[in-house]
Amino acid sequence: MRPPPKSWPPTKGSEPLPNAPRIAPPVSAARPAGKLRGARALSGPLPWLLPALIMLGLFYLYPIAEALRLAFTDARLFDQATEPSLDSIRRVSQSAALPVILQNTLVYTVASVLGQLGLGMAIAILVVRAERARLRGTMALRTLVLAAWVIPAIANGVIWQLLFSEAPFGAINSALRMVGFAPVAWLSDPSNAMLSAVIATIWQGTAYSMILLYAALKSIDPALNEAAAIDNATGFERFWFITLPHLRAALLVNAILILIMTLNMFDTILSLTGGGPGRATEVLSLFAYNTVFQSFELGRGAVLSILLLIISLTLTAAMVVFLPRERK
Amino acid sequence: MTFRAIPAAFALLATTAPVWAEDLITRNRVGPADAPNALTFRLTAFDLYSADPATAAHFGDLFTDFILAHPGWRIDTQLQTGAIAQEQARIIEQTRAGRGPDCAMIDSSQLATFKEAGLLAPMTPFFTQEQIDDLFPFVREGVTDANGDIAALWWFTDLRVLYRDVTLVPEPPQTWADLQQAAEVVAAQGLEGILFNAGRDEASAFDWLAHFWAQGGELVDDTGRPVFFEGENREKFLSAVAFFADLVESGAAPRRVTALSSYDDLLASAVAGSTGMFIGGNWMYNQIQITMPPEQAANWAVSELPGPTPEQRATGTGGWTIAALTDDPAKTEICAGIAQLYAGPGNAFQGLLPTSVSLFEEFETFAGPEFDVFVSALQNGRARPSVPIYPEISNQIQILLGNVLSGSMTAEAALDEAAAEVMAAYERL
Known part of the structure; x- marks a missing residue:
């Protein structure tokens, strides 16, 4: 049995509220069931989410679907009319370069992510402690670190190329010579070249990491540290038992974001070493770029992009498992 | 009016x-x-x-x-x-x-x-x-x-030529051996003997190809099929690679050439007076006149790239x-x-x-x-061969030069790897 229609305007008990205007009930109340369902759908979250879904579909899902389609063809940049084929996947999997590229990607990504996390945390702690101690110049320090972040990655590579230059007038080597050290083959030695690429990436990415961890550090209740200090906890103990557990979520989110950014990073390496000497610094994203824009192999480039996507998603999923869950 | x-x-x-x-x-x-x-x-x-x-x-x-x-x-x-x-x-x-x-x-x-x-x-x-x-x-x-x-x-x-500081290298080297000897003399004075691009860039491959072509080497045959890694071409290819490798191994050229991929880097070294010679493009002659003081620019002369013999010459155009x-x-x-x-x-x-x-x-x-x-x-x-496989050949030569000159691979192994990659790409064309 349908409940009787509620009175309108609102009543106190059975009596209308004093001074309430006598107006007609809302139109929806008089609508048939079909229109009611439509109205409910429109009043739900869908209309609000639709623009975002359309944008995501157009600019994220469609390119992924297109890359997936191309991966199953042997398309070239100027010859895309091809039949479905596993040729690109076969060629990528049989490429003698792939193991080297994957190894480079692993070394570069792990070293860069750890470096950005560690240095970002160190600077964030330094800034927070300096602020608590009301030291002057903390704002300048934050600005200085952030300056590296706003520099385009290509320019970052060029700047570090000048610094690492092994010419007699190269900046870092000249400084080393002045203090009595031998110059270092920063870019021409294959193992040093990877280290140089990692340093350039850490230098730029640390700011992002610092900002996230700085915000997380500011949200830790100072009373916890004060209480621990009263209990004679050492600085390391306070960091290990108070700061670190409270930063767990921020650290994991930070690590995930940095991981994805680093895996996709190719422009810094492109302008710093071009992937050389040989393939010493060629990572997966740069390999995909070179495959499409140097060799014009669209199908192979799509396979490499999908491989990069799978690696990113797998590592992200693995890290999400360790994210702290909300207690019910 | x-x-x-x-x-x-x-x-x-x-x-x-x-x-x-x-x-x-x-x-x-x-x-x-x-x-x-x-x-x-x-x-x-x-x-x-x-x-x-x-x-x-x-x-x-x-x-x-x-x-x-x-x-x-x-x-x-x-x-x-x-x-x-x-x-x-x-x-x-x-x-x-x-x-x-x-x-x-x-x-x-x-x-x-x-x-x-x-x-x-x-x-x-x-x-x-x-x-x-x-x-x-x-x-x-x-x-x-x-x-x-x-x-x-x-x-x-444009074309590739040899630039030299005449106060260090008075006579233009005519052969590869002349060039290495002159560069070693310069290097003995604490300078860089000779510089050239050998990093990951098309310029590196193209500058080096002149030495392969000078011996009559061919990258592709009449049908456009890559042939640089087989028969006589293989010998000529390895010979040209060995020429660069010897320059680096002997100290005539610094190992840092594997990180050079821009003519601007070569010009910077010339302007700084830290190198005796470099392989560059003809357009750099004007740049030298503009960037160096006149008395310094007057010391720089240009000559044809040396070949394995004085008669065997080529330059990439x-x-x-x-x-x-x-x-x-x-x-x-x-x-x-x-x-x-x-x-x-x-x-x-x-x-x-x-x-x-x-x-x-x-x-x-x-x-x-x-x-x-x-x-x-x-x-x-010699122009680049007018074939669609050329970009991949160039890419593989850049990788090969880096691997060999940095000591990561032997020339033979690097050539085999390059050949495999190029032929795999060629089969798709």
Whole structure:
């Protein structure tokens, strides 16, 4: 049995509220069931989410679907009319370069992510402690670190190329010579070249990491540290038992974001070493770029992009498992 | 002037005023904005939009004269960035999608790819047979398509030469052995003996290829199949690699050449006085005159690249072309006109090497002694093979040079790996 229609305007008990205007009930109340369902759908979250879904579909899902389609063809940049084929996947999997590229990607990504996390945390702690101690110049320090972040990655590579230059007038080597050290083959030695690429990436990415961890550090209740200090906890103990557990979520989110950014990073390496000497610094994203824009192999480039996507998603999923869950 | 003539003069002024009152050269247009016919032209930033005011002004004048001679036309200009491979790939993509420019500057190293894709409109009707015959043979071969048509105008060329500081290396080395010996002498004085590009860039592969070609080596056969890794070509290839490797191993060249991929780095070392010789492009002669004090610039001389023997010489010749990517003959004609504007007076102003003998004789600019060296070296000029597999061959040579010169791989193993990658790509073509 349908409940009787509620009175309108609102009543106190059975009596209308004093001074309430006598107006007609809302139109929806008089609508048939079909229109009611439509109205409910429109009043739900869908209309609000639709623009975002359309944008995501157009600019994220469609390119992924297109890359997936191309991966199953042997398309070239100027010859895309091809039949479905596993040729690109076969060629990528049989490429003698792939193991080297994957190894480079692993070394570069792990070293860069750890470096950005560690240095970002160190600077964030330094800034927070300096602020608590009301030291002057903390704002300048934050600005200085952030300056590296706003520099385009290509320019970052060029700047570090000048610094690492092994010419007699190269900046870092000249400084080393002045203090009595031998110059270092920063870019021409294959193992040093990877280290140089990692340093350039850490230098730029640390700011992002610092900002996230700085915000997380500011949200830790100072009373916890004060209480621990009263209990004679050492600085390391306070960091290990108070700061670190409270930063767990921020650290994991930070690590995930940095991981994805680093895996996709190719422009810094492109302008710093071009992937050389040989393939010493060629990572997966740069390999995909070179495959499409140097060799014009669209199908192979799509396979490499999908491989990069799978690696990113797998590592992200693995890290999400360790994210702290909300207690019910 | 009669009273009757005065209104006539005002009337003439009134008709011409809109033309000269309007700025005919803007950042994205040449010609009146309301011209009924428009041609899109994608160009590099080194001439009309050069950062050098004198160059930009000169090309501005040339384009103004051109557009006034073609009433009813407007050129919508689009700039290319310095990322050449990516820009050229973008033009291919856009043209295939029907959104490409009508006319574009195409790097000569990519011309074969455009021809293979069938994107270029024949320009033959817009050149006389005399003009075509006057082109250097490697240029004519490069711009001719499978139907025998002129697919583009190669408007300037360049070549690789040896620069040396005559106070350190008085005589030009004639052979590889001469070069190594001279470089070792310079290195013994605490300087860098010789520099060359051997990093990950097309410049590295192309500069090195001169030494392979000097021995008569061939990258591909008549059908376009890669053959550089087999038979006699293999020996010549390994010999040219060994020449560079010996330079590095002996200390004649620093190991840092594996990190060099820009001619600017070579010039910087020359200006700093830290190197005795370097392998560079002909255009660097002007840069040396501009960047060095006159007394220092006077110490730098240019000569042909040495070969394994004095008689075996070669040099890589590159440059840029202008081609039409439209089906409209009227637009193709305008594009051909622009190309000729660059090839003649444009080159003369910039000192870029023309691609035909008559232009060398026509302009005073090319009367300097350095041009005698360049024209002589051009006789041994070798263009990149006009085949679509070339970009992959170049890519693999860059990787090979880095691996061998850094000591990561032997030349034989690196060549086998390069051959496998190139042939896998070739099979797909």
